[in-house]
Amino acid sequence: MTETPTPETRVPADETPARCPYCGRPFPRERLRDVHLGECHRDTLTDDERTAVAAAVDDERDDLFVYHLKVVGALVATYAALFVLYLVVLSLQAGG
Helix, strand or coil: CCCCCCCCCCCCCCCCCEECCCCCCEECCHHHHHHHHHHHCHHHCCHHHHHHHHHHHHHHHHHHHHHHHHHHHHHHHHHHHHHHHHHHHHHHHHHC
16 A cells, blocks of 8 residues: 655744644644645544544635635636726727
């Protein structure tokens, strides 16, 4: 069985990391640790940990939704700016 590589976790030196109780991996935030627990240690979680994992996953989904809204807004703004620029160029060519 091949094990998926895990990215290196960077925790600032002046902070105490939130560590996974099962594998000891450090995380800069507890929410990231909770998501890790749900992905890697799903079968051994306690009820409290399952609740924390569910809350962390909901928070991640909310953050992802907000990110998608920002991306769509940026795309709409870019399209609108290009459309206005196109209209200005057309009006300059028609007037000249």
